[in-house]
Amino acid sequence: MKALVWHGKQDIRCDTIPDPEIEDPKDAIIKVTSCAICGSDLHLFHNLIPAMMPGDVVGHEMMGEVVEVGSETRKLSKGDRIVIPFTINCDECDQCLRGNFSLCERSNRNKDLGDKVFGHSTAGLFGYTHLTGGYSGGQAEYLRVPYADGTHIKVPDGMPDEQALFLGDIFPTGWQAAVQCDIQPTDTVAIWGAGPVGQMAIRSAILLGANQVIAIDRLPERLSMAEAAGATTINFDDESVIERLNDLTGGKGPEKCIDAVGMEAHATSHVDALYDRVKQATMMESDRPHVLREMIYVCRPGGVLSVPGVYGGLIDKVPFGMVMNKALTIRTGQTHVRRWTDDLTRRIEEGQIDPSFVITDTVPLDEGPGMYRVFEQKQDSCIKVVLKP
Ligand code: NAD
Ligand code: ZN
Numbered sequence: 001m002k003a004l005v006w007h008g009k010q011d012i013r014c015d016t017i018p019d020p021e022i023e024d025p026k027d028a029i030i031k032v033t034s035c036a037i038c039g040s041d042l043h044l045f046h047n048l049i050p051a052m053m054p055g056d057v058v059g060h061e062m063m064g065e066v067v068e069v070g071s072e073t074r075k076l077s078k079g080d081r082i083v084i085p086f087t088i089n090c091d092e093c094d095q096c097l098r099g100n101f102s103l104c105e106r107s108n109r110n111k112d113l114g115d116k117v118f119g120h121s122t123a124g125l126f127g128y129t130h131l132t133g134g135y136s137g138g139q140a141e142y143l144r145v146p147y148a149d150g151t152h153i154k155v156p157d158g159m160p161d162e163q164a165l166f167l168g169d170i171f172p173t174g175w176q177a178a179v180q181c182d183i184q185p186t187d188t189v190a191i192w193g194a195g196p197v198g199q200m201a202i203r204s205a206i207l208l209g210a211n212q213v214i215a216i217d218r219l220p221e222r223l224s225m226a227e228a229a230g231a232t233t234i235n236f237d238d239e240s241v242i243e244r245l246n247d248l249t250g251g252k253g254p255e256k257c258i259d260a261v262g263m264e265a266h267a268t269s270h271v272d273a274l275y276d277r278v279k280q281a282t283m284m285e286s287d288r289p290h291v292l293r294e295m296i297y298v299c300r301p302g303g304v305l306s307v308p309g310v311y312g313g314l315i316d317k318v319p320f321g322m323v324m325n326k327a328l329t330i331r332t333g334q335t336h337v338r339r340w341t342d343d344l345t346r347r348i349e350e351g352q353i354d355p356s357f358v359i360t361d362t363v364p365l366d367e368g369p370g371m372y373r374v375f376e377q378k379q380d381s382c383i384k385v386v387l388k389p
Contacts, residue, residue, distance in 0.1 A: 002014055002015070003136075003139065004057065004140065006053075010046065014366040017057070020143060022068060025071045028068065028073050028144075028145045030084070032142060033081075033388075034064070034386055035059050038169060041127075041372070050129060050131065051130040060128060060169060061165065062168065063081070063164060082152040085168050086337065087338075088124035088125065089101040099338075104123035107151075108132055109134075109135075124146065125334070127139065139368055153345065165355075170200050175204040175344060176335045178207075181306050182304060185211060188256070190258070190298070191257075191260055192257070192260060192309075193309065194219070194223055194225065194226045195217075202215055202231050203353055214254065215231040216233075217235070218236050218238075225383065253298045254298065256304050259307045260309055263287035265290040275316075297322065301327060302326070303326075305331070358383055365388065367387075
């Protein structure tokens with residue numbers, strides 16, 4: 001089959017590799033009908049997440065049709081249309097039973113490695129580092145789905161791929177980021193990053209009844225998309241984020257802050273930006289925490305910092321004393337995708353939201369490597385790429 005394969009920094013190729021096979025009775029195989037490129041894939045593209053290996057198949061946003069099921073797979077049959085959550089979950093361990101699906105205790109087949117690096121291992125993830133199992137991803141014609149009974153979302157009859165696809169990652173990710181803010185009707189929610197995750201967080205915060213939603217980015221097309229949803233926007237290239245946020249909140253700062261940027265934050269005019277770039281380039285720091293610092297500084301005392309943005313390792317010069325003295329709550333994590341997807345599927349069916357609004361580019365799978373560059377460089381107003389194997 002054809003698949004997008006990681007060969008190293010900024011080197012993803014469309015290779016021909018063997019088709020996946022059932023390896024465990026709990027597996028299923030799907031023929032992928034649609035997949036997408038995520039901001040998390042860009043961290044892999046830039047080789048900022050440790051423990052990727054040449055030959056790894058990337059991609060963790062995918063859906064398709066079941067073509068084969070293992071002998072112990074009870075909830076799926078050939079022909080079923082399913083979206084695959086990027087977190088592999090067994091549905092039986094203590095964490096899965098609590099709905100903490102991204103912390104599944106069984107699905108990481110490299111548990112020892114995870115234990116060593118994180119203290120305790122987390123769930124297996126598709127198309128990601130070997131710290132989370134090194135499972136082949138879904139930017140491919142076929143995908144093996146481990147623990148398939150737990151690791152799927154059934155697509156309602158008649159729902160097109162474009163509406164369903166993002167149930168596997170960015171929609172529940174934006175949603176979880178907003179839910180973790182515990183939004184009150186009087187709240188201002190400020191969201192850094194108007195990429196696909198930020199866009200979903202903006203719409204989620206509005207659906208959850210925030211009084212005011214403020215989107216921060218520097219790309220005009222992304223800010224326009226945020227504005228169309230009803231957000232107030234700040235272009236961090238043109239204005240001071242801290243001053244504008246204080247102005248928009250009567251000097252008190254937003255109660256809730258969402259970091260939908262993560263470890264590759266840009267900062268144009270700050271000394272800390274230069275410092276982080278140098279430290280990241282010389283591998284003395286793995287992540288650039290500019291957004292975190294800004295959020296901690298501007299957040300209203302007693303507020304919440306919700307962090308869906310991915311961090312890989314070490315951050316430097318984060319003012320934890322400010323977090324402590326301002327009594328801020330930090331909530332974060334890889335998304336517990338399936339915790340949210342019944343509710344979100346219903347919201348799509350009811351027309352409360354159509355997540356396909358975010359798609360700007362749809363191309364065949366073998367154009368994927370080129371689209372990584374386009375998405376990376378944010379060229380041609382690219383916001384979200386869907387690949388068709
Ligand atoms: P993206 O790269 O398309 O979007 C990031 C956006 O942040 C860009 O529009 C960029 O211009 C903007 N940005 C950069 N620096 C900024 C700054 N200082 N202030 C404000 N905006 C800034 O990526 P995406 O697909 O939207 O993903 C965003 C983040 O979410 C990534 O870190 C990704 O890994 C993470 N993610 C997490 C989960 C999860 O489960 N927690 C799931 C999916 C994605
Ligand atoms: Zn993702």
